[in-house]
Amino acid sequence: MFLRPLLVSLLVWRSLGRAAATTWTAEFEIENANRPARVWFRGQMSDCNWFALQVRPSAEQTVTTQLTYKGYDVFLPTYRTRRVWSDRIKVVDLPLFPSYVFCRFNPADRSTPVVATPGVLKIVGFGSTPAAIDDQEISAIQQIATSRLSAGPWPFLGAGTRVRIQSGPLAGIDGCVVELKSETQLVVSISLLQRSIAVGIDPAWVRAV
Numbered sequence: 001m002f003l004r005p006l007l008v009s010l011l012v013w014r015s016l017g018r019a020a021a022t023t024w025t026a027e028f029e030i031e032n033a034n035r036p037a038r039v040w041f042r043g044q045m046s047d048c049n050w051f052a053l054q055v056r057p058s059a060e061q062t063v064t065t066q067l068t069y070k071g072y073d074v075f076l077p078t079y080r081t082r083r084v085w086s087d088r089i090k091v092v093d094l095p096l097f098p099s100y101v102f103c104r105f106n107p108a109d110r111s112t113p114v115v116a117t118p119g120v121l122k123i124v125g126f127g128s129t130p131a132a133i134d135d136q137e138i139s140a141i142q143q144i145a146t147s148r149l150s151a152g153p154w155p156f157l158g159a160g161t162r163v164r165i166q167s168g169p170l171a172g173i174d175g176c177v178v179e180l181k182s183e184t185q186l187v188v189s190i191s192l193l194q195r196s197i198a199v200g201i202d203p204a205w206v207r208a209v
Contacts, residue, residue: 048073048104048105048106049104049132049133049135050075050102050103050104050132050133050135050138051102051103051104051105051107051123051124051125051130051131051132051133052097052100052101052102052123052124052133052190052192052193053100053101053102053103053114053120053121053122053123053124054099054100054120054121054122054123054124055099055100055101055119055120055121056099056119056121057098057099059119060076060095060098060099060100060101061076062118062119063101063117063118063119063120064076064101066117066118066119067101067103067114067117070113070114070117072103072104072105072114073103073104073105074101074102074103074104075101075102075103075104075138075141075142075145076095076101076102077095077096077097077102077141077142077144077145077197078093078094078095078096079093079094079096079150079151079152079153079197080092080093081094081152096141096145096151096152096153096197097153097190097193097195097197098153100124100193100195102133102138102141107123107130124192124193131192133190133192134190134191134192136174137188137189137190137191138190140173140174140175140188141188141190141197143169143170143172143173144170144173144188144197144199147169147170147199148169149169149170149199149200149201150199150200151197151198151199151200152197152198153195153196153197153198154185154187154196154197154198155196156189156194156195156196157176157178157187157189157196158189158191158194160176160177160178160187161176161177161208162174162175162176162208162209163175163176163177163186163206163207163208163209164206164207164208164209165186165201165205165206166205166206166207167204167205168201168202168205170186170199170201170205171205173186173188174209175187175188175189177201177206178198180198183200184200184201184202184203184206185198185199185200185201186198186199186200186201186206
């Protein structure tokens, strides 16, 4: 079953203190069931690092919404899949990284409002010290999320033959290539989470690093 393309954009202004305002947009595309969806809220934290927040199971969307209203940049990458029930087949969006939401902020200044958000368990890091997500890794996930290519979770792949995508919508991304059912997949990881995702690619886009 295919759904007509739909692009929804929301623009909300929140008053903050002395006539200041935070602007955020939410964009998500509904296409066919083989293409990933995305939820990506943009606020005013562009100078800060991205951090991973561990959240309660199935609380990813709720946490994303709450943090957005607080003015944070929040990134919740999702993929579209089919769920089969006895009487119907339903297309649903699921997180590419279950139980995690990515948020951009300065932990020294604004970590308390983040961890106090209902559904947030902790900021991922080492002990009690938050650890920022590697810039190249989060940029690769964001590029995949906006590429309109089919993606999905993959067992963590920490080692393997590294390649670089030299052309196509994922140009510039590094990762590992695997073959699945005669299809070429690029595996990209978030090392801090020990989690990976795979996205279908054209073998002609690849060159060895």
